[in-house]
Amino acid sequence: MKLTRRTFLGSSIALTIATAFGLSGCSKKPETLQETEGTGVEVQKLAEGQWKASGCLGCTSWCAKQVYMVDGRAIKIQGHPDSKVHGANDCPRAHLAVQQVYDADRIKQPMKRTNPKKGKNEDPGFVPISWDEAMELFADKIMELRNNDETHKFGLFRGRYTNINDLFYGNLPKIIGSPNNISHSSICAEAEKFGPYYTQGYWNYRDYDVRNTKYIICWGVDPLCSNRQVSHYLNVFGELLEKGVKIATIDPKHSATAAKSHVWMPVKPGQDGALATAMAHVILTEGLWSREFVGEFKDGENHFVAGNTVDEDNFEENHTYGITKWWNLELKDRTPEWAEAICGVDAATIRKVATDFANAAPQALVFMGGGSNMQVRGGYNSMAVHALNGLVGSAEHEGGTITGRSPKLNGFTKPDDFMDEMAQKNTKMQKIDQRGYKEFPALKDGKSGGGVVTNRVADAILAEDPYLPKVMIGYFCNFNYSCTETERWNKAMEKIEFFAHCVTHYSEMGHFADLLLPSTHHMFEQMSAAAQKGNGFTHLWIAERLIEPFYDVKNPESEIPWMLAEKLEEKGFGNLMDYLKTFKDPETDKEPTNGLELELHAFKIRTQPIWDPAEYAETGNNGTKYNSWDEFIQAGIWNSDAYEFKKLWSNMPTETGKFEFYSETLKKALAGHAEKHNTDIDDILATCKYDVVGERAFIPHYEEPYMVGTESEYPFAFIDSKSRLTREGRAANCSWFQEFKDVDAGDVKWGDCIKMNPEDAAKLGLQDGELVKVTSPTGEMTTTLKTWVALRPGTVQKNFGQGHWAMGHVAAEDFEGRVARGANSNDMIPSEFERLSGSTAYYGSFRVRIEKA
Known part of the structure; x- marks a missing residue:
């Protein structure tokens, strides 16, 4: 057949x-x-x-x-x-x-491409094959790389994952001999992590002690819709409002959270830095900073007076560093009146929100999301917004923002002993995402090239810089849909000689695959586990396989590596199989004999400090106590003890150990990157499209946003938003997603739209419900116009989630004809970056024009 x-x-x-x-x-x-x-x-x-x-x-x-x-x-x-x-x-x-x-559109068995031509308009001619044949083809391609000493041209793309991902994503490429394991992280939140790291040394998502707070500022985030712990915040926000907790939302659109807030501040897209520094100015000039956390002037007087510098030696800091430098270099002139003309929020509102927030502190918090910082110049916005938590003493305080913690789990056997001479050599090659290049510092954890620049891979492949990858595999990812300027990815994937895609559904990225490898569904058909923080606790959940897989599908993190290892061993390369056999059952010491046993052993090894009393006594995991694996797997969840507040005060992993308003940590990271490229910091920042020079580079500060497209030619700032029902782009083939799409206020069922303030529509002579053409400097789309009063004039807003021309018969308008249902915003969002973190710029970074279609 x-x-x-x-x-x-x-x-x-x-x-x-x-x-x-x-x-x-x-x-x-x-x-x-x-x-x-x-x-x-x-x-x-x-x-x-x-x-x-x-x-x-x-x-x-x-x-x-x-x-x-x-x-x-x-x-x-x-x-x-x-x-x-x-x-x-x-x-x-x-x-x-x-x-x-149970979707009938799932990939049901391995499929092989028969059409050697790749392109969006090419029919791949997929035919069904066996898993044995699929792994034979894949192993042959890897052996070709090894025979030609080109193992660095192998690559692995990762989207979502479980906590055994190091088995596949982390270590398999190294054993084969490649540095190229590329995560999705920088199209997710790296700029959001930048600010907390370069102020308090924490590169991760934060937790927010909302149950004990008195004031919340939701900044560029919609906790009731699309951020972390939606399940928790949907429940607890009602309690907060009943208790009288005040909530302010800063967002150019009237979001679900804004609808439940006491104050909505519709900031101009990209101008978050102006608003944040003005709020900091108010807190200092009004004398509302935290004396306990920040410190006090030695003479007891408040010398933070607008326009005046202060004597740095006259201020004695407690748990922070550089407050007077921040004032002198940036804040003294950032009055609310100055900010009003720039950010579009009136001075009186800025002053009142800043004052009310600081008066409620330290049981007050700024809940920061990507909207304020996944911008071309968003790294310093991220610092400025998060610095407000330090200014009022809410960092690591009850009712404030807390780092949370991860459970202490076992790592896996390191791959070093299974890497031959070729692997040792080729894993030292430059990664294909160009991290660490002069123009891409990607300063995760303070290291040049320490982070990932996911979206840059397409440009690197097209330019063959640093080289052209030949053999790649991806799982739980669809970068041809979820990354900006999607046509780049289409052209790039055309150039890849051999690509295997492990996914549940056919997708825009899978269209360019040579092998489609049907994946188990993480919630039902495979063993899974993941940990996350929220509500002052951390939980780790674990799940057995609940249903017999409906189709001939395999777990990409365990079964596929095992089958690949078997084939490679048959061809004379047994290193991967030797490595996988180190995954011995902690209870029986037996080696795995197949992929399912590998899956089980890996999860038992990883979580042993949770379920083995001897292990958790050693690691110090405080929380739920289990006495055996069987007891743990039956319960399916572990909880930590409650978070300990103030524990990190003057014990933060920054260069000074303090909360840094003047970031010695960033100064060291930038200096290291500049030295690596034989230049200075000013040159690095200019290369990264920042305007700042000198000492201001080390403090949270305002920069005019970098916007693609002039206001005269493209009058409207574009706002990309997340839907309440989008499972990160994987929901569109569900009829429930389409039928209930209008839970996103102003959206339409089984369709798509772009929203515009009625005042703007009237000026253009546009009517609600008519088709419009939306044009950016890099692309265009046609969609339905919806007039929406709850949107800042001068902006247009569209929800992410529609626009699939693949995925299935529900997601696409015409699946066989590759006609999308609605439009994908990423088709027209310019490919720009917040380069200090490596993050893709989705927000506050480009303009469009709207006209009748």
């Missing part, structure tokens, strides 16, 4: 079974109904079943879940009630996973 792209997903048998399960999105009324007493509402009665522990990787909330199982089928999902992070609370996205796992 030969299947082309047009037919390989159209399994009528699978569709029949999915329909029988009631999971196909049809509107058939269930036969067994019961009426909820006194409401007149009919609800379906659940069949007799059992709740089983699982977890969700649909976003970075990484919530613990329970799945209701009936006769081996997954029926319903809820939050795990034993999680101290979110309890039984849930978010809407998790429920779409049931449709995903």
Whole structure:
């Protein structure tokens, strides 16, 4: 049987079974109904079943879940009630996973490309093959690299993952002999991590002690919609409002969180730095900084007076460093009146929010998301916004922002002993994302090239700089859809000689694959585990395989490496198999004999400090105590003890050990990168498209945003937003996603739109509901116009999630014809970067024009 792209997903048998399960999105009324007493509402009665522990990787909330199982089928999902992070609370996205796992459009068996030409308009001519044949082809390609001493031209792309990802993502490329394991991280949040790292030494997501706070500023983030721990915040925000907690939202659009806030500050896109430095100015001039955390003038007088410099020796700091330098170099002139004309928020509101926030401190917090910093010049915005937490003493304080902590887990055997001479040599080659290049410092953890520059890979492939990769594999990723200027990725993937894609669904990236390797669904068909923080706790959830895989699918992090290792061993390269055999069962000391045993052993090894009393006594994991693996896997969750506040005061992993308003940590990192390229810091910053020179480079400061497109030619700043139902782009083939798309205020069911303030629409003579053409300096799209009063004039806003021309028959308008349902914003967002962190710039970075289609 030969299947082309047009037919390989159209399994009528699978569709029949999915329909029988009631999971196909049809509107058939269930036969067994019961009426909820006194409401007149009919609800379906659940069949007799059992709740089983699982977890969700649909976003970075990484919530613990329970799945209701009936006769081996997954029926319903809820939050795990034993999680101290979110309890039984849930978010809407998790429920779409049931449709995903039983989707008739899933890839059902390995598929091989038969058309050697690659391109969006080429039919790959996929035909079904066996796993044995697929692994034979893949192993042959790797052996060609080894035979030609070109192992560095192998690469692995990673999207979402479980906590055994080091087995595949971390160590497999090294054993083969490549430096190229490329994570998705910098299209996710690296600029958001930049500010907290270069003020308090923490490169990660923060936790926010909202239950004990009195004032929250949600800055460039929508916790009720799309950020981490949505399940928790959806539940707790009601409590906060009842208790009288004040909430301010800073966002150019009136978000779901703004609708629940006392103050909405519609900042101009990109101008967050002006607003943040003005708020810091108010806090200091009004004498509202934290004396306990920051310190005080030695004479007891407040010398922070607008326009005046202060004597740095007259201020004695406690747990911070550089407050007077920050004032003298930046803040003294950043009045609310100065900011009003720049950021579009009136001076009186700036002053009131800053004052109310500081008066509520230290039980007050700034909840920061990507909107304020995933901009071309967003690194210093990130520092300025987060510095407000330090200024009022809420960093690491009850009711403030806290770093949280990760559970102490075992690592895996290091790959060094399994890397031959070729691997040792070639893993030292430059990574293909150009991290560490002069124009891409990517200063994660203070190191030049320490981070990842995911979106730069497409440009590097096209330029063959530092070289052209030949053999690649990716899992849980779709960069041809989720990265900006998507056409670059299409052209780049055309150039890759051999690409294998491990995914549940055919996708825009998979269209360029030579092998499609059908993946297990993380929530139901494979063992999974992940840890996340929230509510002052950290949980780690773990899940067994809950259902027998519906199709011929494999776990990309365990089963696929095992099968590949078998083939490589047959061809004379046994290093990978030798490595995998070190994954011995901690209880029996037996080596794995297949991929499923490798999966089990890896999770047991990784989590042993959680379930083995001898191990957790050594590592100091404080929290839930288990006495065996069986006890842990049955419960499915571990919780830490409550967070210890103030523990990091004057004990922060910065150069000074303090919270740095003048960042010696950034100064050292920039100096190291400049020295590496035989230049100075000013030159590095100019190369990275920043204007700053001199000492201001080491403090949070305002820079005029770098916007692609002039205001005269492109009048509207573009706002890219996240949908309440988008599981990071993997939800669009669910009918529930399409049917309930209008939960995003102003959006439409089964379609797509761009929103504009009615005042702007009237000036252009545009009507609500008509088709418009949206043009940026790098692309264009056609979509429906929706007038939306809850949007700052001079801006347009569109939700991410539609625009798939692949993924399946629901996601695409015409799947066989590669016609997208709606438009993908990334098709027209310019490929720009916040280069100090490596982050892709999605926000506050470009303009568009709108006209009738």
